[in-house]
Amino acid sequence: MADAPKLVSLTVDGKKLTAPSGTLLIEACKSVGIEVPSFCYYPNLSLQGACRMCLVKVEKMPKLQTACTTTVAEGMIVTTDSDEIKQARKSMLEMLLGNHPLDCPVCDAGGECELQDMTFSYGAAESKFMEAKNHKEEQQWSPVVFFDRPRCILCYRCVRVCGEGMDVWALGVQNRGVSSLIAPNNGDHLECEECGMCIDICPVGALTSGAYRYKTRPWEMKHVGTVCTHCGDGCKTTLGVRRSDTGMEIVRGDNRDKSGTNGDFLCIKGRYAFDFANHEERLTQPLIRKNGTLTPATWEEALTLVGTTFADIRDTEGGSAIGVVGSTRTTNEEAYLLSKFARTVLQTNNVDHHRTADFPALATALRGKPDATASMADVFTASAILLIGNDPTEQHPLLAWQIRNNVRLHRAKLYVVNSTPIKLKRQAASFLQIPAGAEGKVAAFLAGDDSAVDANEQLRSLRDALKAEQNLVIIFGSEIRGKDLTSLIALGSSIPGAKFVCLADYANSRGAADMGLYPDLLAGYHAVAGNSAFHQEWGNIPATAGLDFPGMVDAAKSGKLKGLYVVGSNPVGRLDVDPFAFSKTFVVVQDMFLTETAALADVVLPAANAYEKSGTMTNTCGDVQLVKKAGEISGTKSDFEMIVRIADAMGADIHKLVSFGGGTRADMGQSRGAQSGEADRHAVWLEMQGLEPKLSPLDPTAILDEIQRLVPGYGVSRANLLAGNVEHTSLSESGPGAAHKAESIAPANDSLFTSGTLGRYSRALRSVMESHEVKHSEVAAD
Amino acid sequence: MKFSDEFEARFAEMVPHYPTKRSALVPTLLYAQDEVGFLSDEVIAEIAGRLELTELEVRNVISYYSMLTTKPRGKFNVQVCTNISCMVRGGEEILHHCAKKLGIGHKQTTADGMFTLEEVECIGACSWAPAAQVNYDFHENLTAEKMDRVLDEYRKKGTQ
């Protein structure tokens, strides 16, 4: 470990302060609340000294110095506020505004523009310039990126975040002097990962988003920071919402407050792919199959039909005649509730979800090992990382960002073992290419089993290097399952401070697993056959393991599965299921769209998505975060509400299902339609009284209490969670887990531009995919 | 992409002079331009490949240097200096004279592809002003008559 840097003392504007040597003056000033303005300085990106806004007076230096390039020194005396400095800053703005359009009212960044704010602060209000401004036509660089050169102030943030941060290097600077401009890598267009970070980081309206530009004014939106619903990394995305005739419309996604575990990062999906919510094929009315055709129905009609049918099957055939498929995109509360509903109301253990990682095996292996899982933040600070399998650049963009920038900023050592030369190879200190499917054997060899593979020199030296590491974070993809996972954990236990990240593919894949959407496991990886806290609290749980999804399909084919309840999942579309398998089964599907699965259903209930509800989600690392409601489409309901109301329609005791306060069934109001208003008014009243609104059984906070109380590892700080921070969970207190068949895992194989069924309904993702396909076919045709 | 043997020999000799490949970029671009006439997409792709750079990086560099061009030029690039030392001795008149004689303006090329005219910054001929360069050859202490002779000679050379 390097020695801690020496502290130096300096004086800024008369304030005495200390900072570690090497600290940039601009950061030292910030630490004591003195803001030095800048355009080009951006933390963690290379220094530019270009905008000259941060000029300050350093005693004994003849000229003003840039605070962004000066490091603190012992005894340094600095002035950041004087007439000379004010004049310097003012004149910089005057010069910038000389060629900058002054049409702020029609600029897309108007109202959230750093140049505007700075001009306001330094009062460069008088226009001395009377020459014609240099003009250049606006360009569209990709379906989602537009560039307006006259607005660009050449701070080079976009160039750096794209190159240094993303390792894409799609933007450059061309020409020189006043003709300088930011240029895309393919002449007139970009070929890149379309992350849009160049747009987020642009201080002015030069780079704008094709998905948002000119739709609204920034001040007309409400900004809601919530968790992205796409991959399993758990980025926070800030959704800009605006009232619309159907509720609240999401008009923008960006990384506005940078308060999430993703810091500066956001990928194409988190930024633009909220638009599925506004897709015209969105279901907004329950559908009931009548005479073979799905026909619109009222909520009352649909819920009653589902409730009575499920109750009837349970009571006549037994709960085991009903199957339940949960979601990897619903909240923890919904997944937990669904599992509890299945076991206690439907009386079935036939519960499953689309599995993309072997978390039960991970839980088994890490049982009793505290601090054995790495958070997403740890990936950015670990001194060494071993990555086996997966291609994080495509499948886990935030994780890739964390790895890349850890290597760049902290010189972390990255070891990559993969069957293909993935992009992160560029950051790797060591890259080992192995045959596809050999990941497990290599893991066993690394763990010390010399007989696992015919080892070569490279493999041996990798093992030696890993053994010499400390605080290694071991990240593995779904290539590692079952006993292979066990050997990898064995490797970790020989390295002091080693931690693990098991990669799963969807936004709440980890939560679905942690909350117990398994036929043999309850929440916290407790066996259904065991005697856990759940058995004590929930009461009557069927004692034997239920059917997994393939088992349910078989049971349906043989006519034994009479009912199937699919919540936010599309197994028919995603898991290669014979569409006629369920022809004799009463199928209920809760979804946003008429997916392949919903199209076969007897009842389809229009669901709200994760951007339209509240709750929590857990990312692939085990970081749990708050999900906040942003958008709203009238006619839809959260899965949480639908589960509760189906239970209610089945005559279940709702108080036992959701331990809400003294409320009654009257609280279960509808948010839309003839009976609308009750719940909303109730929530408003609760908020006014400063009470948590969990007095309603429809509020997920009610069940979060139970989750935090009963699910091992989830007893994290509620205050932190509600504040929007990340809380890392632990698997050390988990139940025994289970050994599942390797085939039970079906990787999503999403790319940067796809996102399971959801991605098909995102116009932004589709347009980017199409533009990339066109380019590739053009190349192919050459 | 085929360059002359001379280019290849020079390139092969130059690259090992530096600890990084890309260091050879600027002179390589200029020599490539001398052969091809301008830096075509093909040339850019070729040099980017050889020096392990992206084409974007190569274009960023090209667009910085005033002698490098991605647009075709005439056979002879007439570069008239009008900077201060030349200006006070009639450099602008020489430029206007060329423009009139050739019928083209700044960075334009004659229809026959023979001449491109360019107003340039100081070419280091201040004590022998006014001056011009045609391709790499200096022509100094110019007068309108002398410039005519110079242009005529190049035209003759170009039509041979």
Place this chain on the structure above:
Amino acid sequence: MADLVSHPDEVKVVSRRFGLGATDIDRYVALDGYKAVQKALGMEPDAIINEVKNSGLRGRGGAGFSTGMKWSFVPKQSAKPKYVLCNGDESEPGTCKDRLIFEHDPHSVIEGVMIAALAVGAKSGYIYIRGEYRYLSIIMQKAIKDAYAKGFVGKNIFSSGRDLDIYWHGGAGAYEVGEESALMESLEGKRGVPRIRPPFPAVVGLWGGPTVINNAETLANVPHIILGGADWYAKLGTPKNGGTRLFCLSGNIAKPGVYELPMGYNLKKMLFDVGGGIPNGRELKAVVPGGSSCPVLKADEIDVAMDFDSVAKAGSMLGSGGVVVIDDQQCIVKFALRTMKFYQHESCGWCIPCREGTDWLKKTLIRFHSGGGMKKDIDNMQYLAENMLGRTFCPLGDAAAMPTIGFVKKFRQEFEDHLDGKPCPYEKAGAEELAFAH
């Protein structure tokens, strides 16, 4: 092939082999060539540095920093290789001296680079020559080849057991690359955008290694200092301004040319004795004493010794040795405009004040010169230039601001004479547009 001139007052040090065929290596050796480097091989590095320090040699590129001092900043120990870089990107308007050195005495530059390399412990030297000087790079490449063939450079130079490589490198048109950190960027195959300093090149330079960067004329002086001794060299000039200097007389002067005169030579004498005065029966209006970046001197301010300190005291700079003479038929506004057009064209665009300031000044001057000026423009121009000064990323912004301030302050009347829609009153042909206002 530039014409040579001569004058009895000249003291020929750097130019002593001009016109003597010294591009030929044997001829160069016969004229005492490569003796200094052999002498240096027998000296301790510190002794070489001290000799150069004591000679009072100051950078001939324009900044006038002590050469010996610059060399002494290079750390003795370095994990990365050290380099010497010769700046032959001569581009300052009014300056054409390095061109003559490369043309007539290329080996003196090679020898200077070698001595610098021995002094700082570098094993490679690069000679950067601007792209426009193609014929000079051909001369230089041959000179280097010949020196390798003789065993003067390369492995085991002069059988000393030491290795020292010398390479040529060519530019492609960029004034800014003359700034030393931009020069390194250019040599590394990048855009010529200066680097953040500190670290200075002597500590972190080419490819991260400690690097000495000197102007070609500076380095060409070094062999003479080593052979002739620091005292001899220092005494040629004035205190703290050792030696001689190549002055490039250009503009409205009877005998333009490059003259080697002692440091501290009187400017008035230089113009009227050496340069033969103002031709065509005209009067002197002003002089730019050291290349276009230097504030103008009025006709009554030229009784000044041409050394770094005296010219600075007179309110200008000795700069690069480019003495541009302006007669009474020239329009100062137009001269200021042409100067600004140059800086606007050459600004790398990296920082706001230089990029935007030069463009704004150029546009204003174009309008102003063609009769569209307003009184407030004059103050505005001064305001702009003063707000660029000292605040840009590199000295190019200062180089644009300083002359502008000088022109406005010293020739305010000429600016005012352009007001009220009047065509330029100082030009025979009236207000002719700048050649091509692109």
